[in-house]
Amino acid sequence: MALLATGLNFLSSILLVPFMMLLLSIIFLASIGKSLGVRRLYVKVLLMIFEYGRKDIELAQNEKRKNKTDSEDEGYSEGVIESEVVTKNQSNTPLKDALKPNGLTNGHVKNGGNNLISREDRHILLPDPVNVPIVDEKSEEHISDDEIKERKVQEKISNFQLNTILDYTKAGMEAIIEDQVTSRFEAEELKNWNLLIRTNRGYEFISWKLTFIWLCGFFVRYFLLLPLRIIICFCGVQWLTICTALVGYIPPGDFKRLVNKYVAIMCFGVLSRSISSVITYHNVENRPKEGGICVANHTSPIDVLTLMCDNCYSLIGQRHGGFLGILQRALARASPHIWFERSEVRDKKFVIKRLKEHTSDPKNPPILIFPEGTCINNTSVMQFKKGSFEVGTVIYPVAIKYDARFGDAFWNSSKYSMLHYLYMMMTSWAIVCDVWYLPPMQKKEGESSIDFANRVKSAIAKQGGLVDLVWDGQLKRYKAKKEWKERQQEEFSKRLKME
Structure with a gap:
């Protein structure tokens, strides 16, 4: 037994040295913003394995x-x-x-991008234009008004189909089978298996070769990557807390802002290594500048980390406890952020006032806002809240698109806690995403805040290859608003009058 214990100690000491060297080299490279290209090579190898x-x-x-x-x-x-x-x-x-x-097809997800229902390219509940026959005035002058009305009636009868009177029934059945809202809060559809057992199909046992590859991948993810990522995350949080505390002692001024920007990018760069993130930034010339508002589509809390690895932002949101609360308090020491209590978030005038105060100072970092107000599954962009578009400052749109083949970044907050979500991220292969900086946009003369928000949302959806939806993302938590019901009733009454 003593010999066995000695052998195990010797083996652990041999493995511990290269493990610590690997850990220190990752943290050092992340702190100086450099990369050896190992992660991108790792992603290419994964693609080859997935294809096999x-x-x-x-x-x-x-x-x-x-x-x-x-x-x-x-x-x-x-x-x-x-x-x-x-x-x-x-x-x-x-x-x-x-x-x-x-x-x-991958069986653990539903309705991510492949829809069961093929809907028409129009709002099913909106009234259709009346089919009026074209009449040549020169050749049909002798036809009376009664005959023209009779022709219209006959044409309606000839063009009649069963679904003409069943549009609402059809829309209701489609909503029961697959609606456009709840499907956006489930994991994104995967077109091929990514060697993760978060599916019930049992693909890992379909052949002995695939079983062997899956077992090797399981060992790599849980016995190599997971411990390494946990240590990096712990070190990153501690480093962020220490650095922001030190920055907080620097007197306000340009030097403090410069140091804070470097510290923020450095610390979030270290944290990004804890999920093996591979981020590609496009059109960096449109990167948000001081005194503006950066708006982006929202998939998960990782969105903040993804953007903070390339630029320094001020954040706005509700005060949290636990792990998020630690990060919020650490960030607040070094730079101006806007944190609200739960009761204050409901006061829209107070929120807009704080936003205007922040953006009025051109030296403040751009403030990062996710106007959807909730996480969407990376396939769509849902309704933007108009509050951030009423401030009257420059808006910097940003589109974020994650590659779900390596790991699903979507956070289903109603199903998973934050710690469970972080565990899923750290046991995934990697977090791969693209970030597009769009040209800055301003509110046009005579344009309402709602129209401006929709214009920005459409630009983000188009650039990110996402579906542009008009529905409010809060429908996953609350019932439909009374105004939406009244609108549908009004459209139905108009249709009855047109028949």
């Missing part, structure tokens, strides 16, 4: 279908063989096209 896994799953599924069709009649088997040829051709598509519906 996709082909292996497809091959196993095709063999299973082929064995099944051998026991059926010839006529049916010919149709199946034809479908297999189509599936084989689809297997040659690139990874971004992933698996098609007749191949294999």
Whole structure:
């Protein structure tokens, strides 16, 4: 036993030295804003493994279908063989096209990007224009008004379809099967399996090769990456707390703002290593500047970390306890942030007043706001609250798009706690995302705050490849507003008058 204990101690000491060297080198490179390109190489290797896994799953599924069709009649088997040829051709598509519906789909998510319902490109509840026949005045002058009305009636009858009178029933059934709101608060659809067991399909046991790869990946994620990431996160939080406390003692002025900007980018760069983030920034010439407001789509609390790795922002939000509260108090020591109590957040006039006070000083960092007010699953952009667009300052739109193949960054706050969410992030492969800085936008003359907010939202959705929705994201917590119901009733009454 003593010999075994000695051997284990010797082995642990050998492994501990390279582990500590790796940890220190990661923290040092992050603190100076440098990278050796290891993470991007790691992501490329993962893509190759995912592609191999996709082909292996497809091959196993095709063999299973082929064995099944051998026991059926010839006529049916010919149709199946034809479908297999189509599936084989689809297997040659690139990874971004992933698996098609007749191949294999990820089963742990629903309604992320592939919709069950194919809706028309119009609001189903809005009235349709009346079909009025075109009449040539020169050739139809002799036709009386009664005959023209009769023609209109006949044309309505000839164009009548069953769904003409069942639009509301159709819309209701579509909402029951798949509505446009609740599907935005579930995990994003994955087109191919990413070797994570957050699915109930059991893909890891479909072949011995895939089982071996999954076991190796499990060991890497839980016994190498997870301990390393936890230590980096702990060191990053401690480093942020110490640095911001020291910055707080510097007298206010340009030097303090310069030091705070460097410290913020450095500390959040270290924290980003705790989730192996790979962030690509586009159009950096449009990076938000002092005295403005930066608005972005909201997927998770990681959005703040993603943006703070490239620029220094002032934050606005509700005071929190726990882990988020520690970060809030640390940040408040070094730079001006706006934290509200729960009762103050409901006072819109007070919030707008604080925003105007912050943006009135051109030397204050740009304030970062997520106008959606809640996390959306990285497939859509939902209604922007108009408050930040009533301040009357420059708006810097930013679009954030995460790659869910490596790890789902969406935080379902109604299902997971913050600690559980962080655990999921640290046991994922990586957090890969793109950030686009859009040109600054200002409110046009005569433009309402709501129209301005919608214009900014549309620009973000277009750049990020997201679906632009008019619904309020707070519908996941509260019932629909009375005004929405009254609007639908009004549209229904208009339609009845037009029939």
